[in-house]
Amino acid sequence: MSSEFDLIRRHFSRAVRHTDLGVGDDAALLRTRPGMQLVVSTDMLVSGTHFLPDAEAQALGWKTAAVNISDMAAMAAEPRWITLALSLPSANDKWVEDFADGFAACCMCFGVDWIGGDTTRGPLNLCATVFGEVPQGHAVLRSGAKAGDDIWISGAPGLAALGLQHLLGEIVVDEAWREACLLALHRPQPRVALGLALRGVATAMLDVSDGLLGDLGHILEQSNCGALIEDALLPLAPVLVASGDGALARQALLNGGDDYELLFCAASAQRDALRDLSEQLQLPLTRIGAITEQSNVIFLLAQDGTTEAVRPQGYDHFRGGL
Amino acid sequence: MSSEFDLIRRHFSRAVRHTDLGVGDDAALLRTRPGMQLVVSTDMLVSGTHFLPDAEAQALGWKTAAVNISDMAAMAAEPRWITLALSLPSANDKWVEDFADGFAACCMCFGVDWIGGDTTRGPLNLCATVFGEVPQGHAVLRSGAKAGDDIWISGAPGLAALGLQHLLGEIVVDEAWREACLLALHRPQPRVALGLALRGVATAMLDVSDGLLGDLGHILEQSNCGALIEDALLPLAPVLVASGDGALARQALLNGGDDYELLFCAASAQRDALRDLSEQLQLPLTRIGAITEQSNVIFLLAQDGTTEAVRPQGYDHFRGGL
Numbered sequence: 001m002s003s004e005f006d007l008i009r010r011h012f013s014r015a016v017r018h019t020d021l022g023v024g025d026d027a028a029l030l031r032t033r034p035g036m037q038l039v040v041s042t043d044m045l046v047s048g049t050h051f052l053p054d055a056e057a058q059a060l061g062w063k064t065a066a067v068n069i070s071d072m073a074a075m076a077a078e079p080r081w082i083t084l085a086l087s088l089p090s091a092n093d094k095w096v097e098d099f100a101d102g103f104a105a106c107c108m109c110f111g112v113d114w115i116g117g118d119t120t121r122g123p124l125n126l127c128a129t130v131f132g133e134v135p136q137g138h139a140v141l142r143s144g145a146k147a148g149d150d151i152w153i154s155g156a157p158g159l160a161a162l163g164l165q166h167l168l169g170e171i172v173v174d175e176a177w178r179e180a181c182l183l184a185l186h187r188p189q190p191r192v193a194l195g196l197a198l199r200g201v202a203t204a205m206l207d208v209s210d211g212l213l214g215d216l217g218h219i220l221e222q223s224n225c226g227a228l229i230e231d232a233l234l235p236l237a238p239v240l241v242a243s244g245d246g247a248l249a250r251q252a253l254l255n256g257g258d259d260y261e262l263l264f265c266a267a268s269a270q271r272d273a274l275r276d277l278s279e280q281l282q283l284p285l286t287r288i289g290a291i292t293e294q295s296n297v298i299f300l301l302a303q304d305g306t307t308e309a310v311r312p313q314g315y316d317h318f319r320g321g322l
Numbered sequence: 323m324s325s326e327f328d329l330i331r332r333h334f335s336r337a338v339r340h341t342d343l344g345v346g347d348d349a350a351l352l353r354t355r356p357g358m359q360l361v362v363s364t365d366m367l368v369s370g371t372h373f374l375p376d377a378e379a380q381a382l383g384w385k386t387a388a389v390n391i392s393d394m395a396a397m398a399a400e401p402r403w404i405t406l407a408l409s410l411p412s413a414n415d416k417w418v419e420d421f422a423d424g425f426a427a428c429c430m431c432f433g434v435d436w437i438g439g440d441t442t443r444g445p446l447n448l449c450a451t452v453f454g455e456v457p458q459g460h461a462v463l464r465s466g467a468k469a470g471d472d473i474w475i476s477g478a479p480g481l482a483a484l485g486l487q488h489l490l491g492e493i494v495v496d497e498a499w500r501e502a503c504l505l506a507l508h509r510p511q512p513r514v515a516l517g518l519a520l521r522g523v524a525t526a527m528l529d530v531s532d533g534l535l536g537d538l539g540h541i542l543e544q545s546n547c548g549a550l551i552e553d554a555l556l557p558l559a560p561v562l563v564a565s566g567d568g569a570l571a572r573q574a575l576l577n578g579g580d581d582y583e584l585l586f587c588a589a590s591a592q593r594d595a596l597r598d599l600s601e602q603l604q605l606p607l608t609r610i611g612a613i614t615e616q617s618n619v620i621f622l623l624a625q626d627g628t629t630e631a632v633r634p635q636g637y638d639h640f641r642g643g644l
Binding site for chain 2: 020021024025026027028029030031032037038039040041042043044046047048049050071072074075077081083084085086087115116117118120121122123125127129131132134136139141142143205206207222
């Protein structure tokens, strides 16, 4: 069994590119660029709550970095630095190496320096804290949505939820789509380029981690407004093909989390610009509805013209299971 | 049972004083002052490894903040901001309130804004990330010790170790000293004022969390030097009175961690200045030895003139118990 200090030295000391002092002292040292605000977020992942106990180490490393970096994308910030604290039941060298490789790979992909952390013994728990930069006053918050704004979602949300249900044996995803669903679940892609491009365009934004409707509720609450979502606009095609079941697909799309797509609002004058951006980034951007005046309520407009009011409810780690 | 969002709203949203945006969005926003480096450290505390499972919630909250803030002191940095991620077996409202109060109290005492975090369900785990500022190039690292430097320790190290042994039923600390030992264990005082005063004075520094000799080893390794510690100089009196046992006292002093005192090196020309500083801060500062040329070895000089070589070995969370 390796010692804690050996583990850190061997796997956690990676080269840094824009950091004054990385792993090895009581703290790391870094400098933000002039005119920039520092953007800080922390996310903790727990076995059985955020991932299955038998999750593959490298994928878990990727995901731990990705869900944190996604919070930078959601603020229209450039991710720059990250720390990782983890508690492990035992010091399994191979597991730690794989996990560290996955974590470092995701950091590399998004230009993030891994600057420090902490390792200790205990039930498996992964806690990263990520730091980004945004020109002062240019972060996109949850609180800026206005009645009349369009509501947009990136990518093909719902695939990760189908992947999880497949792993849990609740459904069987067709082989042709299985890989895509498992990739969405295990290797989520933080939408950093999209987040940066939405500075000055999006009026409110967040990343969907707990379900599209629930997370939309956070925007409505903080912007003090409501939303009308049109069934006919929803990007149902990918989840429908993957699941082969309309009700299931709709459920995965509206309530599944874990895809880490960006949900954002923008004035309707931005529609053309957003279609261009979608092409440029090769990433679907779908307008799914509009912001309304009435506070804290989401109306779902069905294709037959009827509406249903939904109370926004985010995924609650003290209520839901995985 | 409260929901996650209720819990956050009720207990984790505290007023901030030097932060642009605190709890409630995807990330917090802050600005470092011109000419300052940002100093970043993260520490994870796990039940059974860092504290007893029945630890009192308010004390645990204090300690979670304190051990992190102590890392800022150890860098000669001014602590400014902190995030807290925690996983809890259940959403016990009273426990969370007490814990949050203890955490917030420590932050208040040291001028730290609590700017965000994450709560989730899982085995009890507390992970804070702290941010400080230091004028560029003025951080005191572990790597600056030079042969001939004096070695100093603050306070009365060893009391926390006695407090823990008392709680574990391994020893009985005399009633007159019990409170002091338990306070050292449960309410460690990060030596922030001392750390700041040592800018430009200390050549190397860290906070003792894993044992005086073990942590001294980190300085020796990074400064590529050795140390001679004189038994006759050690601040044994407090631990000796508290434990009533010479061998036990020496053990608690040299190998006990958890007091979060500062261990630092300074040129001998600084002795008078350090004695003045000790009076000014009303905090004992004890010169316990000197840095030597020979790499990575600590010699203990006994009062009879004999020396004993000790291999520095830090507390290892994968080897030791509590």
